[in-house]
Amino acid sequence: MIFNLQILRAVAALMVVVFHATDGAGRLGESAALPRFDAGQMGVDLFFVISGFIIWTTTRGASGASPRRFAMKRLVRVVPLYWLLTLVLANVAALRPDLLGTTVLSIDHLVASLAFVPWPHPTIGLYNPLLVIGWTLNYEMAFYALFGLALLLPARHQFVAVTAVLVSLATLGLAADPGGIAGFYCDPIILEFAMGLAIGRLYTKGRVIGARVSTLVALLGAALLLWLPLVLPAEWRVASGGMPSALLVAGLVFRERARGPLHLPRLQALGDASYALYLTHVLTLPVAQIVWRKLMPTATGPFALLFVAAATLACCIGGLFAHRIVERPLTWLLRPNAKSASPQVRQARVS
16 A cells, blocks of 8 residues: 555545535525635546556556456445445435435436436536536546456556547547537546556656655645646646646655655545545535534634534544445455455455
8 A cells, every 4th residue: 555645535535525615605505605725626636646546556467457356346446335325315315305405316317327427417417427526436437447448458558558548538529529428538637547547657667756856746746736726727627637636646656665655644544535535525515514504603704714624524524434334344245255354354455
């Protein structure tokens, strides 16, 4: 395990949480005046770069090179918690639609959501699944499918093959601007997976970057990740989110190789739960808004900042709870040979 990656996972999830906590008043009422944190949405871009890096590094060698084994590991990692939350939300939409805002139940939309197929949302119109935050998983699963096919090729051709497909799709998106599902998969954001693959390839080749240089690269990436989204247009997302994320990932993984991991155990623990935090925070935030409105007089000025802090903490607690009580047990139960493993191996597999 690269511990600095776990820290980055936590950072990426927290960026998205704070972005959504400040993105709109929601159930706080029209009088709420929340601060903006537009750079927070770039946590998704950071996740995509991390994903590309992890997929490359974990499939080098015999243990992860089998397409079947790769597919099973990715399905077990992604599907159980996402399906569970999607089905819970579908039941709420069917039985108590008054509790929800834009979420409505549509069978074709539900089936597409469970199949990780981008489908127009019945109310907001965008290609968001029932659990709206899951749009990123549609990209992730498509990337996994592409990479799984590439594993059928000789190892020396895999990087070029996957990168060529990603670049070709992004180029088509920029040149032809296709609409519908084709447009979804041709979004240049997919190039961020290729960035992660490139960093992973350098890493597995044994490249070493000194601690000072890698630290400066990471700091530069972090600064650009916070600044560029404020000055570049949204359509330049790969430049404002992807490239700084690549610098941040490269800087921290090579810094760990040169000097060891950063000692931030709480962030590492939150990084372990980052997937659960990412999926559950959109369910926790409305509850936090309702509770805040009942208990506090306003969400303006210092109270607005206090709300964001409290809501973020609530989301972290909810994410950690979902990770420990739901995600880890489900993941362990679905792993091959889980029941025959020793307690020590069970813990290692879950982690």
